[in-house]
Amino acid sequence: MERKMVVTQSDCPARLVPAGTKITIPKNTFVTITQALGGNYTVSVNGNMARIDGTDAAAIGYQAQEFNFEAPADGQISEEQVWEALKTIFDPEIPVNLVDLGLIYKVSIDQATKKVIIDMTLTAPGCGMGPVLVSDVKYRVNKVPHVADVEVELVFDPPWSREMMSEEAQLETGLFF
Structure with a gap:
């Protein structure tokens, strides 16, 4: 994916790279998507690099990735x-x-x-x-x-x-x- 500038459509949870610190990118913020792999988005925002999980992709105008794991009926972790x-x-x-x-x-x-x-x-x-x-x-x-x-x-x-x-x-x- 080429770099693409988008505007957040809602407040967007993200994690700063490389620290992993949780942040919220406010609605109507310009971000530049630098990488989109595995449902994760690496973005540049206000001079910082951050990661947006695919489950939160709707906030940047993409289809949110959903995990369609069927919950095991026995209550166990698969x-x-x-x-x-x-x-x-x-x-x-x-x-x-x-x-x-x-x-x-x-x-x-x-x-x-x-x-x-x-x-x-x-x-x-x-x-x-x-x-x-x-x-x-x-x-x-x-x-x-x-x-x-x-x-x-x-x-x-x-x-x-x-x-x-x-x-x-x-x-x-x-x-x-």
Whole structure:
């Protein structure tokens, strides 16, 4: 997507990049969309970069992304749905989702407390996008039926390497070897 300037049609929840701090972009604010991947929008607003989740896309004039996960009748959290939600989160700088990038190491679910614990890493320990990616993961996984809490643990062992990327992701980024 080419950069596109739009005006917010309503107050819009967003998260600052790279800090992940929650903000509200007021109605009638000019924003420039710089990236639209996985239902997330990276925008430039008042000299800052921010992320708008696809579920809030109507505020910038796009169709809001809805999660159509069917709630399991047994009241349990579906691990498959958690992984599906994680595949909709894209790195703000690389057009590949976090799962295919190999950044998600482990998903654990405590059905008794309805808590999802995710071990994830970053492409580099000092990656400035860490806080916003953690925020994206929490926001999106909280949309899975029966999830009451999401905890994200940043881990750096083993260190991430491009070999952890799916073959498709390596091809997409030109890192196939």
